[in-house]
Amino acid sequence: MTDIQLRHHTTHHTPGLRTLLLDIYADVYAEPARTDPFCAVDRFAEGLDNWTTRPGWTCTIGYDNDQPVGYAYGAPLPPGTVWWRGLLTDVPTDMVTETGTRTYALSELMVRTPWRRTGTARRLHDAHLAPRPERRATLLVDQNHPKVHALYATWGWKTLGDLRPRLPDAPLFHAMLLELPPRRP
Numbered sequence: 001m002t003d004i005q006l007r008h009h010t011t012h013h014t015p016g017l018r019t020l021l022l023d024i025y026a027d028v029y030a031e032p033a034r035t036d037p038f039c040a041v042d043r044f045a046e047g048l049d050n051w052t053t054r055p056g057w058t059c060t061i062g063y064d065n066d067q068p069v070g071y072a073y074g075a076p077l078p079p080g081t082v083w084w085r086g087l088l089t090d091v092p093t094d095m096v097t098e099t100g101t102r103t104y105a106l107s108e109l110m111v112r113t114p115w116r117r118t119g120t121a122r123r124l125h126d127a128h129l130a131p132r133p134e135r136r137a138t139l140l141v142d143q144n145h146p147k148v149h150a151l152y153a154t155w156g157w158k159t160l161g162d163l164r165p166r167l168p169d170a171p172l173f174h175a176m177l178l179e180l181p182p183r184r185p
Contacts, residue, residue: 004069004120006127009059014052017059021048024068028110038169051075051107060128062111062120069120070111072128074137077103082166083138087175089161104132104180106139125155133183140165140173149174 009017025044032039051057051073059073077083077098083105084096106129111121129137140163141149149159156178163175 004062004064004115004123006123007061007063008127008131009061011052011054011057013059014057017061018048018052020061020068021059021071021073024071024110024112025108027112028070036169038167038171047107054078056104058128060124062115062124064115068112069115070109070124072106072109072124074104074106074108074128074139076100076134077105077138084163084175086164086166086170087161088164088172089175091161095160101133102135104129104134104137106137109139121151122155129178129180131183132180134180136180137178139176139178141176143172143174149176152176 022041022045025048026033026041029039029041029044033041037043054075055078057073057075059071061071062069078100079098081098083098087096106125109121109125109128111124138160139152139157141152143149143162153159157176158178160175160177163173164170165173
């Protein structure tokens with residue numbers, strides 16, 4: 001396995017990270033962005049700008065020497081969040097009523113091609129979620145990517161239901177949940 005160094009960041013670091021995060025995204029999603037407007041770099045940039053201003057936003061970037069290989073980022077879901085509004089599966093209301101401290105949304109986890117199948121995604125995932133104080137995490141997996149969905153399931157994620165975000169050209173996603181271990185003091 002490649003020796004990947006992990007660096008953790010918060011909203012204080014975002015001005016210096018924006019270009020790097022967009023460059024990695026453009027590399028990882030180069031092919032889908034050619035035909036799928038939802039994967040366009042400009043659309044992603046808008047979402048990135050929204051996420052990086054959220055209270056509690058954190059990002060973990062992996063490096064192979066000085067080469068950025070991928071990242072994970074997200075933020076806690078605030079009360080009244082729009083995250084669950086596109087949920088198409090009936091679930092108990094208490095499953096989607098957020099307090100601001102219960103659920104961390106893992107918005108992005110991506111790894112550049114040369115570092116895939118090396119354990120890098122799992123390292124980013126685990127290192128990013130390890131310090132989280134929330135009880136659980138959530139993420140969305142495009143239903144056109146069953147291998148990604150299956151991978152998350154092997155990491156302990158459970159499917160809550162189907163969700164289509166209220167965004168132009170949004171695909172149908174699996175909304176998934178992961179119970180996080182209690183943080184040790």
